[in-house]
Amino acid sequence: MTLSAIAQPRPVHGLSGAAGGQAPPREAAPVLPRLLEVEGLTLQYKTPNHLVTATYRVDCAVHEQDRYVILGPSGCGKSTMLKAVGGFMTPEEGHIRLRGREVSGPGPDRMMVFQEFEQLMPWKTVLENVLFPMRISGRFKGRDAMDRALSIIDKVKLTKFRDVYPHMLSGGMKMRVAIARAMAMEPDILLMDEPFAALDALTRRKMQDELLQLWEQVRFTLMFVTHSIEEAIIVGSRILVLSPHPGRVRAELDASQLGFDTVGTPAFGALSDKIHNLLFEHELGPQRQEEDAQA
Amino acid sequence: MSMATLGRNEGTALARRPEFEIEPIDASGIGEVARPLSAMERIVNNDAVRKVAILIALAIVWELYARWLNNPLLFPSFAETVATFVGDLSSGTLIDRVATSMRSLIYGYGTGLALAAVLTTVAVSTRFGTDILNTLTAMFNPLPAIALLPLALIWFGLGIGSLIFVIVHSVLWAVSLNTLTGFRAVPEVLRMSGRNYGLKGLRYVIHILIPAGFPAILAGLKIGWAFAWRTLIAAELVFGVSSRSGGLGWYIFEARSELDTARVFSGLLAVILIGLFVESVIFRAIEKRTVQRWGMQH
Numbered sequence: 001m002t003l004s005a006i007a008q009p010r011p012v013h014g015l016s017g018a019a020g021g022q023a024p025p026r027e028a029a030p031v032l033p034r035l036l037e038v039e040g041l042t043l044q045y046k047t048p049n050h051l052v053t054a055t056y057r058v059d060c061a062v063h064e065q066d067r068y069v070i071l072g073p074s075g076c077g078k079s080t081m082l083k084a085v086g087g088f089m090t091p092e093e094g095h096i097r098l099r100g101r102e103v104s105g106p107g108p109d110r111m112m113v114f115q116e117f118e119q120l121m122p123w124k125t126v127l128e129n130v131l132f133p134m135r136i137s138g139r140f141k142g143r144d145a146m147d148r149a150l151s152i153i154d155k156v157k158l159t160k161f162r163d164v165y166p167h168m169l170s171g172g173m174k175m176r177v178a179i180a181r182a183m184a185m186e187p188d189i190l191l192m193d194e195p196f197a198a199l200d201a202l203t204r205r206k207m208q209d210e211l212l213q214l215w216e217q218v219r220f221t222l223m224f225v226t227h228s229i230e231e232a233i234i235v236g237s238r239i240l241v242l243s244p245h246p247g248r249v250r251a252e253l254d255a256s257q258l259g260f261d262t263v264g265t266p267a268f269g270a271l272s273d274k275i276h277n278l279l280f281e282h283e284l285g286p287q288r289q290e291e292d293a294q295a
Numbered sequence: 296m297s298m299a300t301l302g303r304n305e306g307t308a309l310a311r312r313p314e315f316e317i318e319p320i321d322a323s324g325i326g327e328v329a330r331p332l333s334a335m336e337r338i339v340n341n342d343a344v345r346k347v348a349i350l351i352a353l354a355i356v357w358e359l360y361a362r363w364l365n366n367p368l369l370f371p372s373f374a375e376t377v378a379t380f381v382g383d384l385s386s387g388t389l390i391d392r393v394a395t396s397m398r399s400l401i402y403g404y405g406t407g408l409a410l411a412a413v414l415t416t417v418a419v420s421t422r423f424g425t426d427i428l429n430t431l432t433a434m435f436n437p438l439p440a441i442a443l444l445p446l447a448l449i450w451f452g453l454g455i456g457s458l459i460f461v462i463v464h465s466v467l468w469a470v471s472l473n474t475l476t477g478f479r480a481v482p483e484v485l486r487m488s489g490r491n492y493g494l495k496g497l498r499y500v501i502h503i504l505i506p507a508g509f510p511a512i513l514a515g516l517k518i519g520w521a522f523a524w525r526t527l528i529a530a531e532l533v534f535g536v537s538s539r540s541g542g543l544g545w546y547i548f549e550a551r552s553e554l555d556t557a558r559v560f561s562g563l564l565a566v567i568l569i570g571l572f573v574e575s576v577i578f579r580a581i582e583k584r585t586v587q588r589w590g591m592q593h
Contacts, residue, residue: 108492
């Protein structure tokens with residue numbers, strides 16, 4: 001069963017023009033400058049018994065305002081790659097540069113949103129959770145930080161819950177707080193590691209919609225890891241397809257014209273099939289079982 | 296189920312059955328949906344009330360047994376004990392003794408906690424530090440504090456120094472062990488969030504590890520407190536008076552040598568009451584304001 005059969009969210013304005021399925025191409029906008037450059041990135045990590053190579057000589061570039069999705073089967077090193085961009089891993093070889101500067105450790109210019117709900121500090125209320133990174137990193141102070149926090153909490157529609165502790169929130173709300181907390185910092189790039197994977201299908205769809213609306217308002221740069229082809233096409237404007245074991249670049253595709261309102265159209269289906277073939281070319285063939293099982 | 300039954304009617308569609316939609320049935324029969332509990336139900340739900348009831352029941356059993364035994368030298372009744380307790384309380388002897396004990400206790404407990412904080416911070420920052428703490432804990436935790444008392448007397452003499460030394464020993468390892476366990480149990484994603492904000496070193500420990508590991512730390516504080524209290528009373532019993540005034544242990548020891556059993560009981564009662572107070576008032580309040588409020592413990 002595909003998700004589109006359950007919910008029909010409203011189209012995201014600006015992602016595509018007129019109604020009627022087939023989206024006309026947007027007016028030619030200038031290509032924005034590169035923000036993040038990944039060059040020959042090889043990542044390895046140790047398990048108790050093995051040295052695992054997660055990615056091998058990956059090259060890619062994220063431009064400003066991209067919604068850059070890294071897509072691949074489990075074990076292709078996509079999460080590891082995001083962690084490396086976050087500064088939590090040191091590359092075995094290759095470079096990661098943000099605005100031309102080498103990434104050398106975690107920092108608040110690259111805010112991460114994780115899949116797990118425990119990423120919120122349970123000892124802080126929603127408001128305190130959003131304020132905490134701003135104040136602790138010294139990026140925003142006093143009144144300014146408070147105003148920002150209140151405005152972003154309003155944007156993710158949690159004003160009523162701002163004095164509530166995380167354990168009283170639902171999964172989707174926790175995720176909204178995590179996104180608000182990251183966005184309030186105005187990072188150069190927002191890193192999201194399968195942020196909606198632990199949510200139920202209906203909530204996930206709603207969160208995808210809200211994320212796109214936020215992007216329309218703020219135009220932040222997003223790097224997003226997922227294993228769902230559908231989510232990649234809906235959320236992403238560029239899709240980096242990685243091959244399994246170890247992750248190597250297979251393709252980089254454009255999905256900027258495809259969003260919620262094009263789910264079910266031939267263009268959407270074509271891209272979805274194309275990605276499916278890229279991912280599973282060595283396996284069964286172009287059946288869509290794998291993706292459906294995840295959706 | 297056999298494979299034969301699993302495979303029956305393969306390929307045929309299920310029969311269609313009629314659908315229906317109805318209005319939900321009338322639920323006014325049960326009265327209000329949320330009904331306030333009766334006074335009795337609320338009283339029984341109150342922790343304090345239940346605990347006091349247990350204490351009263353214990354006191355009654357004690358009184359009845361003592362009267363039946365009728366041997367005040369061996370087992371004074373509850374009434375006698377309370378009378379001695381109140382008498383010594385109003386004469387100021389007991390308060391003096393408790394104050395003396397408390398002073399050593401607080402110095403010892405405080406020093407133990409400070410050392411534990413340093414030790415666990417070092418342990419959590421480096422692998423070598425973890426090894427040191429684990430080894431030290433494995434060596435010294437099973438060593439009863441009282442066994443160190445002779446050594447303490449040689450090193451620090453007869454006085455508060457020796458008391459503090461044994462109390463620190465009894466607090467340090469229990470608290471360190473629990474705190475380190477708490478730090479270890481902090482979810483990886485929370486650690487990464489903290490590092491994402493650029494937190495490092497001591498700031499990382501203070502802002503992330505301590506609050507996130509607080510349930511285990513609090514358990515450690517409680518155990519440490521109980522150990523300290525026990526060690527103190529035991530140590531005072533062994534070497535009696537320290538400098539000019541003795542503590543609660545000395546009070547009990549003195550009463551025993553005078554065969555004043557009611558006073559021995561009154562001393563024990565004081566130990567119990569202070570323990571109850573610290574556990575159910577101080578630690579309870581901390582628990583309520585922290586781990587329970589944060590949903591980390593119910």
